[in-house]
Amino acid sequence: MKRILSILLLASCAHANAEISAYQGTAAFFPDEKSTHNLPEAIPCVTRPAATGQPMLFCTWLTSTRYVDIWDAQRQQNVRITNKVNGMCQRGNCRIQGADVGNWKEDTPFQLSIWYRIGSSTDGKPVAYRTDATRQVSYVEAGSLLMKFYLDAGVPDNELVSTFDKRYIGGWAAWNQTKGEAASAAKSSSTPQSEWPEVKTAWCNPRMDDDCYIDNKKVPVAELGKWLPDISESNADQLGGHCEIILCFDKDDQPMGYLLQ
Known part of the structure; x- marks a missing residue:
């Protein structure tokens, strides 16, 4: 100074x-x-x-x-x-x-x-x-x-x-x-997303850490929230659905959300 x-x-x-x-x-x-x-x-x-x-x-x-x-x-x-x-x-x-x-x-x-x-x-x-x-x-x-x-x-x-x-x-x-x-x-x-696009297929490779696909297009795990709402496994069960890896599906095997990491 x-x-x-x-x-x-x-x-x-x-x-x-x-x-x-x-x-x-x-x-x-x-x-x-x-x-x-x-x-x-x-x-x-x-x-x-x-x-x-x-x-x-x-x-x-x-x-x-x-x-x-x-x-x-x-x-x-x-x-x-x-x-x-x-x-x-x-x-x-x-x-x-x-x-x-x-x-x-x-x-x-x-x-x-x-x-x-x-x-x-x-x-x-x-x-x-x-x-x-x-x-x-x-x-x-x-x-x-x-x-x-x-x-x-x-x-x-x-x-x-x-x-x-x-x-x-x-x-x-x-x-x-x-x-x-x-x-x-x-x-x-900071505004939570309230609407998501219609998703027909979703899949994540169980042998890879960041290898997910939405409607046959590769999507980073960090961006899954742009396509699907986050959901807990217990909520998926209550709705008659199930979860695989980090994705959850309804009773008709249609994508319904993802497990927030």
Whole structure:
């Protein structure tokens, strides 16, 4: 942490006179950035044109820039820095004046909020992780963490979308759609299947561990539940049926279910 703070002080002091202070007009209560306290665990990064027109990787949670007074234990005094630093990612390493601040696969200039390092999401997109973060997140989760941060800070409703759009690939619409798809997939996977296709024949090879056939088509044992409901052997007996290997049949020897492993 001390090394990271030294890097931030070195890099930010070089830019301190280049940008103005203040977060005026946001009507939001953001952390003071004197430490990682209350900053989101991860934030999404996005590539967009810089002021020069050149593509640049932005890993910041707000466009505005302000000064931050941070205590420098070595100098025994407060040092005023800006809350964003610029650097370059080359050959997989991202650096600020030679100091390592993360990794990214593309060669690109970047702008990074202090207290963050550049990395990848679980789905391979650019994400900045707080310097004390211990886990990797998906890109959509990084977006959710940022949105929660904005809501907690009191960003006005009429500014939420425009503020978020600058920080996420595809903007608010893409995040909202992906978040909805993930929630729908999770719900579908947790909803028990209630209907099954009509199955005329079923057979499992007693000499093989994973050699079952449904209507003469080979089906992995793990996917039998897509074709037949799970059933206990006692239930099959009560219904006048019987079980062989892991498959159960009714009194007419028609497939009626499988024994859940």
